[in-house]
Amino acid sequence: MSQFDVTVIGSGPGGYVAAIRCAQLGFKTAIIEKYSTLGGTCLNVGCIPSKALLASSHHYEELQHFADHGIEVSGKVKVNLAKMIERKQQVVDQTCGGIKFLMDKNKITVFEGVGSFVDATHINVAKNDGTSEVLESKYTIIATGSKPSSLPFIAVDKERIITSTEALKMTEVPKHLVIIGGGVIGIELGQVYLRLGAQVSVVEYLDRIIPGMDAGLSKELTKVLKKQGMKFYTSHKVKEVTRKGKAVTVKADDAKGNELVLEGDYCLVAVGRRPYTDGLNAEAAGVKITERGQVEVNDHLQTTAANIYAIGDVVRGAMLAHKAEEEGVMVAEYLAGQRPHIDYNLIPGVVYTWPEVAGVGKTEEQLKEAGIAYKAGSFPFKALGRARASADLDGFVKVLADAKTDEILGMHMIGARCADLIAEAVVAMEFRASAEDLARMSHAHPTFAEAIKEAALAATDNRALHV
CATH class of the missing domain: 3.50.50.60 (FAD/NAD(P)-binding domain)
Structure with a gap:
C-alpha cells in the first residue's frame, strides 16, 4: 500500500497548486485525477480554452477595422472555425503538459482514476486502466471542483x-x-x-x-x-x-x-456551476456535504474530518480559479504549521469580454446596503490618450473610498486591459491604501493605468485632471 503525507483529489488550479506547495514544504505528496490530462475544468474546458477562443475571435473582429488604421487587406476575410478550435486545443495541451512537468519536477506522484474514501485515512483509486489501488494518507485535500448546472426541465443533449x-x-x-x-x-x-x-x-x-x-x-x-x-x-x-x-x-x-x-x-x-462530489464517498470519511452540495469547512478549510481539507469550487465562496489557488496554498502552509490567511474581500472578479470587466472589494450596492458612508470617483477611458491611440474608448474606472478615512473600499472597472489593471487595486487594498495614496502615485504616460490615478483623484475632492 502506497503511503503519503498529503493526497490531493482533483488536479484543477486549486488541486495542483496545493500539491506543489505541499511538496515544496517537504510533504510526500500524491494527486488523483479522474481524467487523462491534468488541470481540471479551468485548463481543459474552462478558463484557458475560452480565453483562447476569445483571443482568436478578437483578432478576427479587429481585422474588420484595420482600414481605420491605414492598413488595407485585400480579399475576403474568412473564419476557419476548425482551425480556431484546433489552436485552442493546442493551447490547452501545452498548458496541461506544463502541469505534468511541474508534477514531475516536484516529485508528486500522479494517479489517473477516480478517488473515493474508504475511511478518513484511506482512499481507493479506481484507475483508468481498470485496476484499483488503495492509498494511505495522513492528510487529504478535496479539490474536485464543479460541473455546469442546468434547470430541471431542460434536457441537455450536448448537440443543440x-x-x-x-x-x-x-x-x-x-x-x-x-x-x-x-x-x-x-x-x-x-x-x-x-x-x-x-x-x-x-x-x-x-x-x-x-x-x-x-x-x-x-x-x-x-x-x-x-x-x-x-x-x-x-x-x-x-x-x-x-x-x-x-x-x-x-x-x-x-x-x-x-x-x-x-x-x-x-x-x-x-x-452557473454546481460543486462536484460525485463518487467521492465523503460520508465514509466523516466529511459532511451541505444541502447546497458543498463540502462543509471551517475557517481553516478543514472539513468535519479533522485530517481532511477542501478547497475551490467544492466549498463556499466564489467559483474562481485564483481563489482556489490561494486556498490550496493556505491549506498546505497551515499543515506545515504556518499561519497563512486569505482576505476573500480582496479576491478580484474578471469578465474577459472586450472591453474587459473587473472588480475587487465592495460594490456601491453593498456599501449602501451596509450603511457605510463612502465617496466615489470615476474616470472614462475615452479621456485617455492611450485609449484614443488604440481606439479602445469604452469603459471607465471607479474608485470607492471611505468618506472619513479615505481608505479604498472597492475598485471597479470596464475597459481595455482591466483584467490586468485590477491587480493595482488589489495591491493598494491589501496595504490599506487611501484614494489619496493612489492619486499621488506616478503612472506612466500614456497608459490605460492612468485611468486609475484619475479615478482616485476624482474620489479625493473631485480633482481629476483630464475631464
Whole structure:
C-alpha cells in the first residue's frame, strides 16, 4: 500500500497548486485525477480554452477595422472555425503538459482514476486502466471542483442544447445562439460567437447581466454589447426548452407574465456551476456535504474530518480559479504549521469580454446596503490618450473610498486591459491604501493605468485632471 503525507483529489488550479506547495514544504505528496490530462475544468474546458477562443475571435473582429488604421487587406476575410478550435486545443495541451512537468519536477506522484474514501485515512483509486489501488494518507485535500448546472426541465443533449463544454468545440458557427444565463460564462462565449457572425440572444432571470458585479459595470457592458449586436432579455424566467431537428425553441416569461419565444439552432445553458462530489464517498470519511452540495469547512478549510481539507469550487465562496489557488496554498502552509490567511474581500472578479470587466472589494450596492458612508470617483477611458491611440474608448474606472478615512473600499472597472489593471487595486487594498495614496502615485504616460490615478483623484475632492 502506497503511503503519503498529503493526497490531493482533483488536479484543477486549486488541486495542483496545493500539491506543489505541499511538496515544496517537504510533504510526500500524491494527486488523483479522474481524467487523462491534468488541470481540471479551468485548463481543459474552462478558463484557458475560452480565453483562447476569445483571443482568436478578437483578432478576427479587429481585422474588420484595420482600414481605420491605414492598413488595407485585400480579399475576403474568412473564419476557419476548425482551425480556431484546433489552436485552442493546442493551447490547452501545452498548458496541461506544463502541469505534468511541474508534477514531475516536484516529485508528486500522479494517479489517473477516480478517488473515493474508504475511511478518513484511506482512499481507493479506481484507475483508468481498470485496476484499483488503495492509498494511505495522513492528510487529504478535496479539490474536485464543479460541473455546469442546468434547470430541471431542460434536457441537455450536448448537440443543440449544450453547456460551456460543448460550446468550446463547436463544428460550425451558430446562426442564432440563444444563451440562458447572463453571467460570466454566457457573456464570454456569447461574444466569441457574436464576433464570428452568429446572432446571439441572452435570457437572464435577474434584472441585469453579470449580476454579481457592480451595477455600473453591468450597465456599461450591456450598452457596449448591444452596440456590438448582442440582444438581451433580462427579468425573464425560462420555462421551456425544446428541440426539433436542428431547431431549438426557448420560451420565457417576463415579470408581467408576457411570453417570450426565441428560436435558434443552438441553446447554451449557462446558469452557473454546481460543486462536484460525485463518487467521492465523503460520508465514509466523516466529511459532511451541505444541502447546497458543498463540502462543509471551517475557517481553516478543514472539513468535519479533522485530517481532511477542501478547497475551490467544492466549498463556499466564489467559483474562481485564483481563489482556489490561494486556498490550496493556505491549506498546505497551515499543515506545515504556518499561519497563512486569505482576505476573500480582496479576491478580484474578471469578465474577459472586450472591453474587459473587473472588480475587487465592495460594490456601491453593498456599501449602501451596509450603511457605510463612502465617496466615489470615476474616470472614462475615452479621456485617455492611450485609449484614443488604440481606439479602445469604452469603459471607465471607479474608485470607492471611505468618506472619513479615505481608505479604498472597492475598485471597479470596464475597459481595455482591466483584467490586468485590477491587480493595482488589489495591491493598494491589501496595504490599506487611501484614494489619496493612489492619486499621488506616478503612472506612466500614456497608459490605460492612468485611468486609475484619475479615478482616485476624482474620489479625493473631485480633482481629476483630464475631464
